Amino acid sequence: MSASQTSAAPKTARIDIKKSLVDTVLAGLIALIVFGPIVGIVLDGYSFKLEPVRLAWMIGAVMLGRLLLSLYLQTPAGSRIMDRFESSDSGISVLPPGYKTRLRWIVPLVILAAVIFPFFASKYLLTVIILGLIYVLLGLGLNIVVGLAGLLDLGYVAFYAIGAYGLALGYQYLGLGFWTVLPLAAIVAALAGALLGFPVLRMHGDYLAIVTLGFGEIIRLILNNWLSFTGGPNGMPVPSPTFFGLEFGRRAKEGGTPIHEFLGIDYNQNFKFLFIYVVLFLVVLLVLYIKHRLTRMPVGRAWEALREDEIACRAMGLNHVLVKLSAFMLGASTAGLAGVFFASYQGFVNPSSFTFFESALILAIVVLGGMGSTVGVVIAAFVLTVAPELLRSFADYRVLLFGILMVLMMIWRPRGLIRISRSGFAVRKGVAP
Structure with missing residues (x-):
């Protein structure tokens, strides 16, 4: 197999289980801090009543969702989704000639x-x-x-x-x-x-x-x-x-x-x-x-x-x-x-x-x-x-x-729902400056 064919072959994504578990535990701690005072403690008349079962279900749902999300984002399909949100071009892109906005x-x-x-x-x-x-x-x-x-x-x-x-x-x-x-x-x-x-x-x-x-x-x-x-x-x-x-x-x-x-x-x-x-x-x-x-x-x-x-x-x-x-x-x-x-x-x-x-x-x-x-x-x-x-x-x-x-x-989306666009000039590939 030639070098070009080797480079063109799709790369298999390696799933980091340890990272996913750490993210899951952190998500559970955050859920405990956020939902604990709201869901875990209920005012019953003139006293407070603990609801540990309901709180545990909510924290468990958050942790399970975070685990599944973390594992999915490490797959090829998840990586493609991440690429839509993260870009190495600092928000700068060149539109093709004749491009018309939607x-x-x-x-x-x-x-x-x-x-x-x-x-x-x-x-x-x-x-x-x-x-x-x-x-x-x-x-x-x-x-x-x-x-x-x-x-x-x-x-x-x-x-x-x-x-x-x-x-x-x-x-x-x-x-x-x-x-x-x-x-x-x-x-x-x-x-x-x-x-x-x-x-x-x-x-x-x-x-x-x-x-x-x-x-x-x-x-x-x-x-x-x-x-x-x-x-x-x-x-x-x-x-x-x-x-x-x-x-x-x-x-x-x-x-x-x-x-x-x-x-x-x-x-x-x-x-x-x-x-x-x-x-x-x-x-x-x-x-x-x-x-x-x-x-x-x-x-x-x-x-x-x-x-x-x-x-x-x-x-x-x-x-x-x-x-x-x-x-x-x-x-x-x-x-x-x-x-x-x-x-x-x-x-x-x-x-x-x-x-x-x-x-x-x-x-x-x-x-x-x-x-x-x-x-x-x-x-x-x-x-x-x-x-x-x-x-x-x-x-x-x-x-x-x-x-x-x-x-x-x-x-x-740290740049917001829709990034600001600006007109500019770029040298087209294959054209001498």
Whole structure:
């Protein structure tokens, strides 16, 4: 047999039993730590009751699953699966000439499905999708700050609160409606982003995260403690949106006209949510288009240069102050828009909706979807917000499942669901440079 034939022969995978057993034991210990306080100890009246049998079954299931998975991944079929997740090219690949992305087919289908969806959706499903679209907006905004500019912002929920309370306060004290507050909230949130950006221009990494986290908590505490202005923990009511003065309720206010009477149709309680869904979907499309264009403009390249190496960015003559401020302001304005839609959707706002957990959830959307990846963030937003709403029977374990999902993603897809793609040049094989 020739050397070429020998090299072409398939290599037999050698299964390391010892490694599989070690992984199994570690998985069992982790399962004991995680499930022990939740499953193994049950509150029975005024005392705690141990459930060792149920805990043993769960730990055994985890260990068996880890053993089978470890053994399978060492087989040729498992190795091929691992190769899909792990690559030695650091995420760099050369596409063949004439390559066309599948998005040219997927995007029109998604838009068509979004147009047809309201005609068949129930009120509950419609509200769940609205919530998902709101988090898509939040994810896209934070993706600019964290994913593109590389600025770790842990207080992003503050801009979200500014938009939501902007609608409530604007209506109560100035009589402003949805359409007036929508652009104003984006502007005010952008100005707040600029105010936050100036003090943190020289900060990086952990220090930047601490300052932004403090900013988010300051906004929440102000909303919670300024009783005479924001209502404190009791919150504030938010008016329903209108469409050219037409109201979506069964009965309009004095001098107003319900939209169903104007159109001569029967009243439907979904009118308000249908309106919010349509406007929100159009705004999401607009933000997607703006982000798509900006990432291909000099400002988008400047964000990426700042993320990779700020010193090199400044050496190239780029104004790092303006680059950071533009990222903060654009991301904040997007959160302000999302806040207005959230307040209109909920009809009520209070500080408990804008805790640090919301900032962590939005950051998880960016990390899970892929830093800088637009499509990945859209998918992750629905995975992390819509799925828990549809699985309310597991409400007590939502945070646990959320943590497990993030750990698995960091192991299997450390670059996120969808890696960010960039255009470049490569020398074709067989062609002289």
